[in-house]
Structures are given as structure tokens and as C-alpha cells.
Amino acid sequence: MARNSSTKESTKMQLLEAGIDIMIEKGYNNTGIMEVLQKTGVPKGSFYYYFDSKEEFGLAIINYFNDNHVVKKRIPLEDKSVSPIQRLRNYCEELRRQLEQNECRKGCLIENLSQEMADQSEIFRNRLKEIGDESLAVFAACISEAQELGEIPKYYDSKELAEFFSMAMKGALGRAKILKNSDPLKVFTHLMFDYFLKVQ
16 A cells, blocks of 8 residues: 555656646646656546646646745755855855756746736736745845844845845846846846945
């Protein structure tokens, strides 16, 4: 029984991983169930054993990607052994490293789907908003800690600054994908930390 359960879980993970690979490149609307099945070798009937619909599959992919990529990527922002301003800079540097590793393609599935699905599905929009709000809260906490230590000016509202930081970073990532180089993210990091956030 345990082996059978393990096999079922493994098949489900294969479907989710394949769905992420395709969806991050093509988006939700251009991802077909048959393409996912061909990539994994899983029979069509088995797919519907795990997911009732493409929408349910898409939501499962969002949750899986959030738990295994987005949340883990935020962990360094809560590392108390590193100063908060350095944690924010390290986050940006790691983002740039991953972008260059992927040849400025793909990006973040959550951000890609947020742009694609916000006007198409209220269910998707609400879940994507929840994930975005969770990330903003972590950024805001890190910024607030940096302000208490005198690393970031206190005249900023930490939540507003987290929102601005996130929006500017996403804009730089989008521009980098268009240019096919990481220069926009370098510019963002340089101006953000060496000028905008710098305590005078």
C-alpha cells in the first residue's frame, strides 16, 4: 500500500513539474494537457485521477511552485545572521544570477500568470494576490528591521517601500527578458541600494 501511495505521489509530482516547465514558457492558456501528458508519459485517464480540470491543475501548479520555489527563495530574507539590507541585496543578486543562468528567459511563474490571468479568472487572481501579499509582508518586515538598525531611512513607510521595491524589481526583470540581458536588474540594484535606500 505504501509503495502504491508513493507511486501515485510521484506521478502527481511529475505532472506538476512538467506543467511548470511548459506553463512558465507558454503561459496558462497555451499549455495543453496533452503536451503535459506527452512530456511525462502519463496516460490521459491517470491525469484526471489527480485533477478534475485544467483549472484545478493550474491552481495546483501555482501552489506547488509557491511552496517549492517562491517561499524557499524568500528564506534568506529572514536570516538574522545577515544584516537586513544585505539580505535584500543578496536576494536581488541571486535573482540576477538565476536570470543569467536561464539566459534571461522564463522568469517567475507567479508573475507571468499574474499578468496573464488577472483579468481572466477571479479564482486565479485571488490566489496569486494572496501569494503576492505574503511576499510583500516578508519584504516589509525585512525593510522595517533595516530601518530600526539605521540601514534604511525611517521616513519611508515599510509597506509602501516594499511595494515599490517589488514593482521596480519586477519591471527590471521584465525589461531584462525583452533585452535578453541582465543589465536592467544591475541598474535596479545599483540605484536602489547605492542611492535610493542609502542613509544620508
